[in-house]
Amino acid sequence: MPQQQQQQQQRKKALITGITGQDGSYLTEFLLKKDYEVHGIIRRSSSFNTGRLDHVYQDPHSDTTRLFLHYGDLTDSSNLFEIVVKVKPDEIYNLGAMSHVKVSFEMSEYTAEVDGTGTLRLLNAVRSAGLEKSCRVYQASTSELYGKVQEIPQSETTPFYPRSPYGVAKQYAYWMIVNYREAYGMHLTNGILFNHESPRRGNTFVTRKITRAVVRVKTGKQDVIFLGNLDAKRDWGHARDYIEGMWLMVQRDEPSDYVLATGECHTVREFVEVAFARVDMRVLWKGEPGSVDEVGVDAADESRVLVRVDPKYFRPTEVDLLVGDRAKAERELGWVPKTTFKALCEEMVDADMADLLAGNDG
Ligand code: NDP
Ligand code: GDR
Numbered sequence: 382m383p384q385q386q387q388q389q390q391q392r393k394k395a396l397i398t399g400i401t402g403q404d405g406s407y408l409t410e411f412l413l414k415k416d417y418e419v420h421g422i423i424r425r426s427s428s429f430n431t432g433r434l435d436h437v438y439q440d441p442h443s444d445t446t447r448l449f450l451h452y453g454d455l456t457d458s459s460n461l462f463e464i465v466v467k468v469k470p471d472e473i474y475n476l477g478a479m480s481h482v483k484v485s486f487e488m489s490e491y492t493a494e495v496d497g498t499g500t501l502r503l504l505n506a507v508r509s510a511g512l513e514k515s516c517r518v519y520q521a522s523t524s525e526l527y528g529k530v531q532e533i534p535q536s537e538t539t540p541f542y543p544r545s546p547y548g549v550a551k552q553y554a555y556w557m558i559v560n561y562r563e564a565y566g567m568h569l570t571n572g573i574l575f576n577h578e579s580p581r582r583g584n585t586f587v588t589r590k591i592t593r594a595v596v597r598v599k600t601g602k603q604d605v606i607f608l609g610n611l612d613a614k615r616d617w618g619h620a621r622d623y624i625e626g627m628w629l630m631v632q633r634d635e636p637s638d639y640v641l642a643t644g645e646c647h648t649v650r651e652f653v654e655v656a657f658a659r660v661d662m663r664v665l666w667k668g669e670p671g672s673v674d675e676v677g678v679d680a681a682d683e684s685r686v687l688v689r690v691d692p693k694y695f696r697p698t699e700v701d702l703l704v705g706d707r708a709k710a711e712r713e714l715g716w717v718p719k720t721t722f723k724a725l726c727e728e729m730v731d732a733d734m735a736d737l738l739a740g741n742d743g
Contacts, residue, residue: 399476455499609694642705
Protein backbone atom coordinates (compact mmCIF):
# COMPACT_ATOMS: atom_id res chain seq x y z
CA MET A 382 0.00 0.00 0.00
CA PRO A 383 1.45 3.44 -0.90
CA GLN A 384 2.78 5.30 2.16
CA GLN A 385 0.36 8.25 1.82
CA GLN A 386 -2.67 5.90 1.73
CA GLN A 387 -1.35 4.03 4.78
CA GLN A 388 -0.89 7.29 6.70
CA GLN A 389 -4.44 8.35 5.79
CA GLN A 390 -5.84 5.08 7.11
CA GLN A 391 -3.98 5.37 10.43
CA ARG A 392 -4.69 9.06 10.93
CA LYS A 393 -7.31 9.86 13.57
CA LYS A 394 -10.39 11.77 12.48
CA ALA A 395 -11.99 14.42 14.64
CA LEU A 396 -15.32 16.13 14.06
CA ILE A 397 -15.81 19.53 15.71
CA THR A 398 -19.13 21.29 16.11
CA GLY A 399 -18.61 25.00 16.75
CA ILE A 400 -15.36 24.95 14.76
CA THR A 401 -15.77 28.63 13.81
CA GLY A 402 -15.85 29.75 17.46
CA GLN A 403 -13.03 30.72 19.79
CA ASP A 404 -12.38 27.21 21.12
CA GLY A 405 -13.06 25.52 17.78
CA SER A 406 -10.30 27.48 16.10
CA TYR A 407 -7.69 26.71 18.79
CA LEU A 408 -8.71 23.05 18.84
CA THR A 409 -8.41 22.82 15.06
CA GLU A 410 -4.84 24.16 15.20
CA PHE A 411 -4.01 21.79 18.02
CA LEU A 412 -5.40 18.67 16.29
CA LEU A 413 -3.84 19.50 12.93
CA LYS A 414 -0.47 19.74 14.68
CA LYS A 415 -1.14 16.27 16.11
CA ASP A 416 -1.66 14.99 12.55
CA TYR A 417 -5.44 14.51 12.84
CA GLU A 418 -7.79 14.81 9.92
CA VAL A 419 -10.15 17.53 11.14
CA HIS A 420 -13.78 17.94 10.07
CA GLY A 421 -15.83 20.87 11.22
CA ILE A 422 -19.50 21.80 11.05
CA ILE A 423 -20.16 25.36 9.97
CA ARG A 424 -23.46 27.19 9.72
CA ARG A 425 -24.62 28.77 6.53
CA SER A 426 -24.31 32.52 6.95
CA SER A 427 -24.90 35.46 4.62
CA SER A 428 -21.38 36.63 5.37
CA PHE A 429 -18.15 34.69 5.95
CA ASN A 430 -18.03 33.18 9.45
CA THR A 431 -14.71 31.36 9.12
CA GLY A 432 -12.44 34.29 10.03
CA ARG A 433 -10.95 32.47 13.02
CA LEU A 434 -9.92 29.60 10.74
CA ASP A 435 -8.42 31.55 7.85
CA HIS A 436 -4.85 30.92 8.98
CA VAL A 437 -5.32 27.11 8.98
CA TYR A 438 -7.52 26.91 5.87
CA GLN A 439 -6.44 24.25 3.39
CA ASP A 440 -7.52 23.96 -0.21
CA PRO A 441 -10.10 21.12 -0.27
CA HIS A 442 -8.94 20.22 -3.79
CA SER A 443 -5.43 19.30 -2.64
CA ASP A 444 -4.57 15.62 -1.95
CA THR A 445 -2.82 16.59 1.28
CA THR A 446 -5.72 18.52 2.82
CA ARG A 447 -6.53 17.52 6.41
CA LEU A 448 -9.19 20.14 7.19
CA PHE A 449 -12.73 19.72 5.86
CA LEU A 450 -15.78 21.89 6.54
CA HIS A 451 -19.37 20.69 6.28
CA TYR A 452 -22.52 22.79 6.40
CA GLY A 453 -24.74 21.82 9.29
CA ASP A 454 -26.56 22.81 12.42
CA LEU A 455 -27.20 21.26 15.82
CA THR A 456 -30.93 21.76 15.26
CA ASP A 457 -30.94 19.44 12.21
CA SER A 458 -30.91 15.71 13.12
CA SER A 459 -30.67 14.26 9.62
CA ASN A 460 -27.86 16.61 8.72
CA LEU A 461 -25.89 15.59 11.83
CA PHE A 462 -26.50 11.91 11.08
CA GLU A 463 -25.31 12.27 7.49
CA ILE A 464 -22.14 14.08 8.52
CA VAL A 465 -21.34 11.50 11.20
CA VAL A 466 -21.93 8.62 8.76
CA LYS A 467 -19.78 10.29 6.09
CA VAL A 468 -16.88 11.27 8.34
CA LYS A 469 -16.89 8.25 10.72
CA PRO A 470 -14.98 10.24 13.33
CA ASP A 471 -12.85 8.67 16.06
CA GLU A 472 -13.49 11.71 18.25
CA ILE A 473 -16.24 14.35 18.32
CA TYR A 474 -15.84 17.64 20.14
CA ASN A 475 -19.27 19.19 20.69
CA LEU A 476 -18.39 22.86 21.07
CA GLY A 477 -21.32 24.28 19.07
CA ALA A 478 -23.68 26.35 21.21
CA MET A 479 -25.58 29.57 21.63
CA SER A 480 -22.93 30.43 24.18
CA HIS A 481 -23.92 33.90 25.42
CA VAL A 482 -25.51 33.78 28.87
CA LYS A 483 -27.27 37.16 28.65
CA VAL A 484 -28.62 36.43 25.15
CA SER A 485 -29.99 33.10 26.39
CA PHE A 486 -32.60 35.01 28.41
CA GLU A 487 -33.83 36.57 25.17
CA MET A 488 -33.55 33.38 23.07
CA SER A 489 -34.39 30.78 25.69
CA GLU A 490 -36.15 28.24 23.48
CA TYR A 491 -33.51 28.38 20.75
CA THR A 492 -30.79 27.99 23.39
CA ALA A 493 -32.53 24.86 24.70
CA GLU A 494 -32.78 23.49 21.15
CA VAL A 495 -29.12 24.00 20.33
CA ASP A 496 -27.31 23.59 23.64
CA GLY A 497 -29.58 20.97 25.18
CA THR A 498 -31.42 18.96 22.54
CA GLY A 499 -28.60 19.57 20.04
CA THR A 500 -26.30 17.46 22.20
CA LEU A 501 -28.88 14.67 22.30
CA ARG A 502 -29.24 14.82 18.50
CA LEU A 503 -25.50 14.42 18.12
CA LEU A 504 -25.36 11.47 20.51
CA ASN A 505 -28.24 9.80 18.69
CA ALA A 506 -26.48 10.38 15.37
CA VAL A 507 -23.43 8.53 16.72
CA ARG A 508 -25.59 5.64 17.89
CA SER A 509 -27.65 5.48 14.68
CA ALA A 510 -24.42 5.46 12.67
CA GLY A 511 -23.31 2.39 14.66
CA LEU A 512 -20.29 4.21 16.06
CA GLU A 513 -21.17 4.02 19.74
CA LYS A 514 -18.29 1.68 20.55
CA SER A 515 -15.62 3.42 18.49
CA CYS A 516 -16.35 7.16 18.63
CA ARG A 517 -15.45 9.22 21.69
CA VAL A 518 -17.41 12.40 22.41
CA TYR A 519 -16.33 15.50 24.32
CA GLN A 520 -19.12 17.74 25.60
CA ALA A 521 -18.45 21.44 26.27
CA SER A 522 -19.98 21.66 29.72
CA THR A 523 -19.54 24.79 31.76
CA SER A 524 -19.01 26.35 35.17
CA GLU A 525 -22.39 28.06 34.54
CA LEU A 526 -23.87 24.76 35.80
CA TYR A 527 -22.82 25.81 39.32
CA GLY A 528 -24.70 29.10 39.06
CA LYS A 529 -25.82 30.12 42.52
CA VAL A 530 -22.98 29.61 44.95
CA GLN A 531 -23.27 26.31 46.83
CA GLU A 532 -19.60 25.70 47.54
CA ILE A 533 -16.21 27.37 46.96
CA PRO A 534 -14.17 26.30 45.06
CA GLN A 535 -16.42 24.35 42.70
CA SER A 536 -15.42 20.80 41.75
CA GLU A 537 -16.91 17.79 39.95
CA THR A 538 -18.93 16.98 43.09
CA THR A 539 -20.40 20.46 43.69
CA PRO A 540 -24.20 20.46 43.19
CA PHE A 541 -25.54 22.31 40.15
CA TYR A 542 -27.84 25.34 40.40
CA PRO A 543 -27.87 26.98 36.95
CA ARG A 544 -29.04 30.61 36.77
CA SER A 545 -29.86 31.11 33.09
CA PRO A 546 -31.59 29.36 30.19
CA TYR A 547 -28.05 28.72 28.91
CA GLY A 548 -27.04 27.04 32.16
CA VAL A 549 -30.21 24.97 32.30
CA ALA A 550 -29.81 23.81 28.68
CA LYS A 551 -26.19 22.87 29.36
CA GLN A 552 -27.30 20.93 32.43
CA TYR A 553 -29.60 18.83 30.25
CA ALA A 554 -26.68 18.13 27.91
CA TYR A 555 -24.43 17.27 30.86
CA TRP A 556 -26.85 14.61 32.09
CA MET A 557 -27.43 13.17 28.60
CA ILE A 558 -23.69 12.57 28.40
CA VAL A 559 -23.71 10.84 31.80
CA ASN A 560 -26.84 8.84 30.95
CA TYR A 561 -25.66 7.58 27.55
CA ARG A 562 -22.27 6.72 29.03
CA GLU A 563 -23.95 4.57 31.68
CA ALA A 564 -26.72 3.20 29.46
CA TYR A 565 -24.70 2.30 26.34
CA GLY A 566 -21.10 2.14 27.56
CA MET A 567 -20.12 5.01 25.26
CA HIS A 568 -16.88 6.96 25.75
CA LEU A 569 -18.42 10.33 26.64
CA THR A 570 -16.79 13.11 28.62
CA ASN A 571 -18.02 16.34 30.16
CA GLY A 572 -15.36 19.01 30.39
CA ILE A 573 -16.68 21.46 33.00
CA LEU A 574 -14.71 24.46 31.86
CA PHE A 575 -14.48 27.74 33.68
CA ASN A 576 -14.29 30.96 31.64
CA HIS A 577 -11.47 30.97 29.13
CA GLU A 578 -10.60 33.89 26.94
CA SER A 579 -8.14 34.90 24.24
CA PRO A 580 -7.67 37.48 21.52
CA ARG A 581 -10.20 35.38 19.57
CA ARG A 582 -12.92 35.75 22.22
CA GLY A 583 -16.25 36.98 20.86
CA ASN A 584 -16.58 40.78 21.05
CA THR A 585 -19.60 40.78 23.37
CA PHE A 586 -18.10 38.71 26.22
CA VAL A 587 -16.93 41.00 28.98
CA THR A 588 -13.16 40.50 28.70
CA ARG A 589 -12.97 41.16 24.97
CA LYS A 590 -15.47 43.96 25.22
CA ILE A 591 -13.15 45.60 27.74
CA THR A 592 -9.88 45.05 25.87
CA ARG A 593 -11.32 46.32 22.59
CA ALA A 594 -12.75 49.37 24.32
CA VAL A 595 -9.56 50.12 26.28
CA VAL A 596 -7.45 50.43 23.13
CA ARG A 597 -10.12 52.59 21.53
CA VAL A 598 -10.21 54.87 24.59
CA LYS A 599 -6.40 55.04 24.64
CA THR A 600 -6.30 56.08 20.98
CA GLY A 601 -9.16 58.58 21.31
CA LYS A 602 -11.68 56.61 19.24
CA GLN A 603 -14.08 56.11 22.17
CA ASP A 604 -14.71 58.00 25.41
CA VAL A 605 -16.48 55.65 27.81
CA ILE A 606 -16.98 51.90 28.31
CA PHE A 607 -20.48 50.91 29.43
CA LEU A 608 -20.52 47.73 31.50
CA GLY A 609 -22.98 45.80 33.67
CA ASN A 610 -22.14 44.06 36.95
CA LEU A 611 -18.60 45.11 37.93
CA ASP A 612 -18.67 42.91 41.04
CA ALA A 613 -19.06 39.59 39.20
CA LYS A 614 -16.15 37.29 40.01
CA ARG A 615 -14.82 34.85 37.43
CA ASP A 616 -12.04 32.30 37.14
CA TRP A 617 -10.49 33.39 33.85
CA GLY A 618 -7.95 31.27 31.97
CA HIS A 619 -6.56 31.17 28.43
CA ALA A 620 -8.48 29.20 25.77
CA ARG A 621 -5.25 27.75 24.34
CA ASP A 622 -4.47 26.02 27.66
CA TYR A 623 -8.03 24.67 28.01
CA ILE A 624 -8.06 23.10 24.54
CA GLU A 625 -5.21 20.82 25.53
CA GLY A 626 -7.21 19.75 28.60
CA MET A 627 -10.18 18.81 26.39
CA TRP A 628 -7.98 16.58 24.25
CA LEU A 629 -6.35 14.95 27.28
CA MET A 630 -9.79 14.02 28.65
CA VAL A 631 -10.74 12.28 25.42
CA GLN A 632 -7.50 10.26 25.42
CA ARG A 633 -8.24 8.63 28.80
CA ASP A 634 -9.09 4.91 28.67
CA GLU A 635 -11.99 5.42 31.10
CA PRO A 636 -14.27 8.36 30.33
CA SER A 637 -15.08 10.73 33.19
CA ASP A 638 -15.98 14.38 33.86
CA TYR A 639 -13.37 17.01 34.67
CA VAL A 640 -13.22 20.61 35.86
CA LEU A 641 -10.67 22.85 34.13
CA ALA A 642 -9.97 26.06 36.02
CA THR A 643 -7.13 28.26 37.22
CA GLY A 644 -8.35 28.28 40.83
CA GLU A 645 -8.02 32.08 40.98
CA CYS A 646 -10.85 34.53 40.67
CA HIS A 647 -11.06 38.23 39.88
CA THR A 648 -13.81 40.80 39.55
CA VAL A 649 -14.79 42.49 36.30
CA ARG A 650 -13.50 45.68 37.95
CA GLU A 651 -10.04 44.14 38.33
CA PHE A 652 -10.02 43.09 34.69
CA VAL A 653 -10.76 46.71 33.73
CA GLU A 654 -7.86 47.93 35.90
CA VAL A 655 -5.31 45.50 34.45
CA ALA A 656 -6.44 46.24 30.89
CA PHE A 657 -6.06 50.02 31.37
CA ALA A 658 -2.71 49.55 33.12
CA ARG A 659 -1.42 47.82 29.98
CA VAL A 660 -1.90 51.08 28.06
CA ASP A 661 -0.38 53.10 30.94
CA MET A 662 -3.68 54.41 32.31
CA ARG A 663 -4.97 54.11 35.86
CA VAL A 664 -8.63 53.89 36.81
CA LEU A 665 -10.02 55.29 40.07
CA TRP A 666 -13.45 54.09 41.20
CA LYS A 667 -15.94 56.67 42.51
CA GLY A 668 -19.49 56.39 43.81
CA GLU A 669 -21.23 53.56 45.65
CA PRO A 670 -19.46 50.29 44.62
CA GLY A 671 -21.78 48.01 42.66
CA SER A 672 -24.44 50.72 42.18
CA VAL A 673 -25.47 52.25 38.85
CA ASP A 674 -23.77 55.46 40.01
CA GLU A 675 -20.33 53.91 40.24
CA VAL A 676 -17.88 55.29 37.69
CA GLY A 677 -14.28 54.64 36.78
CA VAL A 678 -12.33 57.84 36.17
CA ASP A 679 -8.89 58.51 34.74
CA ALA A 680 -6.44 58.94 37.65
CA ALA A 681 -4.50 61.48 35.58
CA ASP A 682 -7.61 63.63 35.01
CA GLU A 683 -10.43 62.77 37.39
CA SER A 684 -12.98 64.75 35.37
CA ARG A 685 -12.59 62.18 32.61
CA VAL A 686 -15.02 59.26 33.04
CA LEU A 687 -13.74 56.03 31.49
CA VAL A 688 -16.26 53.47 32.79
CA ARG A 689 -19.99 53.76 33.47
CA VAL A 690 -22.53 51.17 34.60
CA ASP A 691 -25.45 50.52 32.26
CA PRO A 692 -28.17 48.31 33.84
CA LYS A 693 -29.01 47.09 30.33
CA TYR A 694 -26.14 44.63 30.80
CA PHE A 695 -27.44 43.23 34.11
CA ARG A 696 -28.84 39.70 33.95
CA PRO A 697 -32.24 38.74 35.42
CA THR A 698 -30.36 36.23 37.58
CA GLU A 699 -26.61 36.58 37.95
CA VAL A 700 -23.83 34.13 38.72
CA ASP A 701 -21.88 36.03 41.36
CA LEU A 702 -18.81 33.95 41.98
CA LEU A 703 -17.07 31.18 40.07
CA VAL A 704 -13.78 29.68 41.12
CA GLY A 705 -12.83 26.15 40.20
CA ASP A 706 -10.98 23.27 41.82
CA ARG A 707 -9.00 21.49 39.08
CA ALA A 708 -7.41 18.89 41.41
CA LYS A 709 -8.91 15.93 39.51
CA ALA A 710 -7.69 17.17 36.12
CA GLU A 711 -4.25 17.85 37.55
CA ARG A 712 -4.07 14.40 39.15
CA GLU A 713 -5.51 12.29 36.32
CA LEU A 714 -4.61 14.30 33.22
CA GLY A 715 -1.51 16.14 34.40
CA TRP A 716 -3.25 19.34 33.25
CA VAL A 717 -2.25 22.72 34.67
CA PRO A 718 -3.00 26.10 33.09
CA LYS A 719 0.05 27.98 31.85
CA THR A 720 -1.25 31.54 31.48
CA THR A 721 -1.75 33.93 34.40
CA PHE A 722 -4.67 36.35 34.67
CA LYS A 723 -2.39 39.35 34.02
CA ALA A 724 -0.66 37.72 31.04
CA LEU A 725 -4.04 36.79 29.53
CA CYS A 726 -5.42 40.29 29.87
CA GLU A 727 -2.25 41.88 28.52
CA GLU A 728 -2.13 39.52 25.53
CA MET A 729 -5.71 40.48 24.69
CA VAL A 730 -5.03 44.21 25.00
CA ASP A 731 -1.87 43.93 22.89
CA ALA A 732 -3.69 41.97 20.18
CA ASP A 733 -6.52 44.50 20.07
CA MET A 734 -4.05 47.38 19.91
CA ALA A 735 -2.19 45.67 17.04
CA ASP A 736 -5.50 45.11 15.21
CA LEU A 737 -6.57 48.69 15.72
CA LEU A 738 -3.25 50.07 14.51
CA ALA A 739 -3.53 47.81 11.46
CA GLY A 740 -6.97 49.30 10.78
CA ASN A 741 -8.87 46.08 11.61
CA ASP A 742 -10.80 47.15 14.71
CA GLY A 743 -14.21 46.74 13.09
P1 NDP B 1 -18.25 30.71 20.68
O1 NDP B 1 -19.49 31.46 20.93
O2 NDP B 1 -17.00 31.44 20.32
O3 NDP B 1 -18.52 29.63 19.53
C1 NDP B 1 -19.72 28.92 19.45
C2 NDP B 1 -19.71 28.07 18.20
O4 NDP B 1 -20.96 27.38 18.10
C3 NDP B 1 -19.57 28.88 16.90
O5 NDP B 1 -18.79 28.13 15.99
C4 NDP B 1 -21.01 28.97 16.42
O6 NDP B 1 -21.13 29.17 15.03
C5 NDP B 1 -21.49 27.57 16.79
N1 NDP B 1 -22.95 27.45 16.82
C6 NDP B 1 -23.85 28.33 17.35
N2 NDP B 1 -25.11 27.89 17.14
C7 NDP B 1 -24.98 26.71 16.46
C8 NDP B 1 -25.92 25.80 15.93
N3 NDP B 1 -27.24 26.01 16.02
N4 NDP B 1 -25.46 24.71 15.28
C9 NDP B 1 -24.13 24.50 15.15
N5 NDP B 1 -23.19 25.34 15.61
C10 NDP B 1 -23.62 26.44 16.26
O7 NDP B 1 -18.00 29.80 21.97
P2 NDP B 1 -16.62 29.29 22.62
O8 NDP B 1 -15.71 28.85 21.56
O9 NDP B 1 -16.18 30.29 23.62
O10 NDP B 1 -17.13 28.05 23.47
C11 NDP B 1 -17.17 26.74 22.91
C12 NDP B 1 -18.13 25.89 23.70
O11 NDP B 1 -17.70 25.80 25.05
C13 NDP B 1 -19.57 26.41 23.76
O12 NDP B 1 -20.40 25.28 23.78
C14 NDP B 1 -19.63 27.13 25.09
O13 NDP B 1 -20.95 27.14 25.55
C15 NDP B 1 -18.73 26.26 25.92
N6 NDP B 1 -18.04 26.90 27.02
C16 NDP B 1 -17.28 28.02 26.79
C17 NDP B 1 -16.54 28.58 27.79
C18 NDP B 1 -15.70 29.80 27.58
O14 NDP B 1 -15.34 30.43 28.58
N7 NDP B 1 -15.36 30.15 26.37
C19 NDP B 1 -16.55 27.98 29.16
C20 NDP B 1 -17.34 26.78 29.27
C21 NDP B 1 -18.05 26.28 28.23
P3 NDP B 1 -21.08 30.66 14.37
O15 NDP B 1 -19.61 31.02 14.31
O16 NDP B 1 -21.71 30.46 13.06
O17 NDP B 1 -21.85 31.55 15.30
P1 GDR C 1 -20.16 34.45 31.22
O1 GDR C 1 -19.27 35.48 30.38
O2 GDR C 1 -21.55 34.92 31.39
O3 GDR C 1 -19.38 34.14 32.46
O4 GDR C 1 -20.22 33.20 30.22
P2 GDR C 1 -19.42 37.03 30.09
O5 GDR C 1 -18.07 37.50 29.69
O6 GDR C 1 -20.56 37.33 29.18
O7 GDR C 1 -19.80 37.64 31.54
C1 GDR C 1 -18.92 37.52 32.65
C2 GDR C 1 -19.43 38.38 33.79
O8 GDR C 1 -19.24 39.75 33.44
C3 GDR C 1 -20.41 40.48 33.79
N1 GDR C 1 -20.51 41.69 32.96
C4 GDR C 1 -20.70 41.72 31.64
N2 GDR C 1 -20.82 40.71 30.72
C5 GDR C 1 -20.97 41.07 29.42
N3 GDR C 1 -21.05 40.11 28.49
N4 GDR C 1 -21.06 42.38 29.02
C6 GDR C 1 -20.95 43.40 29.91
O9 GDR C 1 -21.02 44.56 29.53
C7 GDR C 1 -20.74 43.06 31.27
N5 GDR C 1 -20.58 43.79 32.40
C8 GDR C 1 -20.42 42.95 33.41
C9 GDR C 1 -21.54 39.50 33.55
O10 GDR C 1 -22.72 39.91 34.23
C10 GDR C 1 -20.92 38.21 34.08
O11 GDR C 1 -21.10 38.13 35.46
C11 GDR C 1 -19.04 32.73 29.55
C12 GDR C 1 -19.50 32.13 28.23
O12 GDR C 1 -18.35 31.81 27.46
C13 GDR C 1 -20.28 30.85 28.46
O13 GDR C 1 -20.54 30.20 27.23
C14 GDR C 1 -19.47 29.92 29.36
O14 GDR C 1 -20.17 28.74 29.63
C15 GDR C 1 -19.10 30.63 30.65
O15 GDR C 1 -18.36 31.80 30.34
C16 GDR C 1 -18.24 29.76 31.55
